[in-house]
Amino acid sequence: MAIRAIIALVLWEVVGRLGLVAGGALPAPSAIAIRFWADRGDYPMHVWATMQGAGIGFLIGNLVAVLAGVLFAVSPVAARLARGVNIAIFALPAIAIAPILTLMTTGMTPRVILAALGCYFVTMTATVTGITQTDARMRDVVRAYGGGRMASLRLVELRSAVPQILGALRIAAPAAVLGSILAEFGGGGRFGLGAYLIGSLGRADPARLWGIGLAATLLAGIGYAVFAVIAQRMTASTVAVTVAATPPAGEVDGPVWQRIALAAGSVLLPFALWWALIAASGAPAMIAKTPMALLDYLMLPNKAGERIWDALAQTLPITAVGIALGLGFAFALALGSVLRPGIVRAFMPVALVTQTMPLVALTPLLVLIFGRGPSVILWITVSVTFFPAFVTMAQGLQMVARSALDVPRAYGASAWTVLRLVSIPASAPYVFAALRLAVPRALLGVMTAEWLATGTGLGNLLNQSRGYLDYGMIWTVAVLSVLLSVFFYQVVVWIERRVLARLGMTTAA
Amino acid sequence: MPVGLSLSGVSRHFDGRGGRVAALSDVSLEVAPGAFTALIGPSGCGKSTLLRLAVGLDLPDAGRVSVGGLSPAEAARKGLTGIAFQDAALLPWRSVEDNIALPFDVLRRPHDRARIADLIALVGLSGFEKSLPGELSGGMRQRVAIARALVNSPEMLFLDEPFGALDQILRRQMNVELQRIWMESRTTTLLVTHGIDEAIFLADRVVVMAARPGRIARVIDIPFPRPRRAELFGTPEFAALEAEIAGALDGH
Ligand SMILES: Nc1ncnc2c1ncn2[C@@H]1O[C@H](COP(=O)(O)OP(=O)(O)O)[C@@H](O)[C@H]1O
């Protein structure tokens, strides 16, 4: 391990010194270190600012998530009602709402909110899973002494959910750092690694950009490591590092009218929350748009519709291509690892390390290497979809029972036949889980790249409207990207249900 | 004061993949206060189901269950009952002594440290007070579960195959110990077992059950005076009763 790392470092140094990558876009480690030393006075305040936003958001987001998780585990009705909100939070591309948050709130608040939103879903689902999967026999012991649901939660269920929750906190820590940095990208605040990165983007100084990027990665990685160590200490067992992409179902079997009411409530609740938050904020109507005000804006003769269509026509195709490539590579590699288990051993550590990195925040580095053309969008989209998809699919395929693979082998099937008969069908639930995970991430990656680099599509429209103080458009793009993301999520769920039902399988988390 | 258990006309069925299972069908049973009753029968005849009904974990489809004249759930809330499940069902994050203390936490009573220490000594786990369940053998875990069932000094004790995981020697020792505990406390006890010898050695009355549907096939009184000693296992009277119960289990 150490030897390989040293070889890689030496290679990197040589490549950097000779300026082999995109005319010096990849500086040598020594150059980055020298620059870092020269900038050392700048770092503390930027790191501290990002840590503050991420840290407070992490605390608030996870606290809300655990409380919500307990509520959803105890009350299926609450889980069903909150489904729309949960999916929206899961699917919303954070960069899209960053400008709104900067308009409506001040100081650290946008960072705290985006960091908290980044933590919420993963911790909330882990809490629900942990509680509902509590060993029924342990619950029985409490009930046998007359303990009610509260006693059971207090003595058994919450404690047995701890490994799941700690596992989620590992993932939530880098997500909080990413949330804070995205809010910094979205405007507001002089300090923070994201603000520093944006501020340095214009000054052709690759070594500094790399230094900032590495610092952000390190910050996220430390957050991950702290909770990984706590999780290991406390539970001596490791929970898988796959990222959840399914909200708690909240199966309610009541009369039909009740189920319809709940479904309608779950769709309306996000809009009601939107309305309530604006009313509570007391922001002027010019800036804070309610759903009705947005409709009015779209009716104005300002060609808003046309500009949105143009932006969509640029954003959506490349998002689709990015998802297809990212998932395609991940699928091929995961299947390849069935034939050659060495692939997983070699590649899983890399893929897992990327789970601890704020990948989208590294967009400026990719801009250095790939320029400002469309290819940079693809690179970002593929890298943010490929890794989580690979982890999900490879871990899924490893769960296929040995005996299921051995049966065709016993009849002399070739490796390809085994793949075709067993592994590919068995991977179906994980492909869909990976797809649900990939859609919002891809949209986030594309919009961030459009905003920072290419000047095209929805991301750019958002950035421009920010400059023109076109509040109606800022809101429209934000709402539209959340709706799109939720829409595609639902399309995947719809197809998934049908395909898996036909295959007689159930959804993977 | 020990309390009695009464089941009258109790039925409980489950709807499963293979159709409806009549786990219990019209079962009536009276256990007098202070009596020791053994329940024996083929696996799947509804023994565990009967115990779950008696501690209020489940409700019958028909019939009435009462413990000391109260509903099982009320009796449980008052701390009248104690139960050791078929699998130990310990909380893996609690030490041996904290697992034994669990009923106190549920019943919101202060931990009786002295009683916990006595019970740990009684089940032969001295020195393992701070161990976690994961560090114990299956037999040791089962003994923790027995200690836990006794910790709140219940008036009605349910034991679901508590010695199933123990080896024969330990099992005999635990049988003798259980008899001693019972003679001291005179707690009403219902013991589910699949050991015919164990049932005869411990019980005043052996209830033989049959499966599909789960029902009581025969009730056999055991006349031996107490305290019963290990030598009893070798006597001809003991062998005769063993043969009678084995016959009842085979449906004679
Ligand atoms: N919760 C349940 N759901 C479905 N079937 C059950 C359930 N509990 C018990 N049964 C069925 O009821 C029958 C009796 O079970 P049980 O009381 O556990 O038997 P025993 O303890 O005598 O071995 C079995 O056929 C079992 O499969």
Ligand SMILES: [Mg+2]
């Ligand atoms: Mg049983």
